[in-house]
Amino acid sequence: MANFQYLVGDTVAKKCWMVDPAWEAEALLNEATAEGYSLEGILITHAHFDHTNAVGKILERKDVPVYLQKRELEFMDKGAPRELFPDIPRSSLKPVSPGDTLSLGGAVLTFLHTPGHTPGSQCFLIEDRMVSGDTLFLNGCGRVDLPGSDPKEMFDTLNGSIARLPSETVVLPGHNYSSQGTTARLEEVRKGNRFLQVHSLNRFLEMMGL
Numbered sequence: 092m093a094n095f096q097y098l099v100g101d102t103v104a105k106k107c108w109m110v111d112p113a114w115e116a117e118a119l120l121n122e123a124t125a126e127g128y129s130l131e132g133i134l135i136t137h138a139h140f141d142h143t144n145a146v147g148k149i150l151e152r153k154d155v156p157v158y159l160q161k162r163e164l165e166f167m168d169k170g171a172p173r174e175l176f177p178d179i180p181r182s183s184l185k186p187v188s189p190g191d192t193l194s195l196g197g198a199v200l201t202f203l204h205t206p207g208h209t210p211g212s213q214c215f216l217i218e219d220r221m222v223s224g225d226t227l228f229l230n231g232c233g234r235v236d237l238p239g240s241d242p243k244e245m246f247d248t249l250n251g252s253i254a255r256l257p258s259e260t261v262v263l264p265g266h267n268y269s270s271q272g273t274t275a276r277l278e279e280v281r282k283g284n285r286f287l288q289v290h291s292l293n294r295f296l297e298m299m300g301l
């Protein structure tokens with residue numbers, strides 16, 4: 092699946108959050124622990140299995156809050172297919188709302204709600220960086236043909252909250268789908284990503300094969 096794994100945090104306070112624990116996330120936690128970092132929370136861009144299938148294992152190691160958008164949880168509770176949206180241990184869940192913030196040492200993180208790929212998809216903004224999950228890849232955007240996807244919401248997200256971000260924002264996507272590298276500034280992404288260049292909904296739907 093070529094998922095990226097991220098740790099976000101404060102290098103002075105030696106505290107971190109883990110983004111989307113999946114697959115071999117424990118190896119990443121081992122590295123962080125070996126460097127003296129303590130895990131303070133888990134951040135979920137969206138609840139697809141390939142972004143969450145190691146949450147349980149990480150929680151067994153340390154019981155920390157798991158932050159995900161309220162709308163994602165509502166969708167999961169309303170019968171989202173479990174093979175795509177597996178359960179996450181409920182007692183650890185901390186639902187967040189659009190625009191909520193979280194601090195860790197000197198780091199402040201903003202939860203940017205970016206629906207489209209899933210109802211509660213979100214990106215994490217920290218200073219000039221954005222962990223973008225499956226909302227925005229360097230050369231594309233997330234699929235909108237899955238249960239819970241909404242192509243119109245994805246169009247509005249790309250032309251709204253993503254379009255408003257400063258061009259120097261560094262994009263850290265959820266998958267390694269680009270041959271052009273693993274990360275890029277938004278000004279570069281805007282030049283090469285045709286989904287950021289379409290401002291008509293009908294044209295966007297055509298591009299998505301809908």
Ligand SMILES: [Zn+2]
Nearest residue numbers: 137139208225
């Ligand atoms: Zn996904």
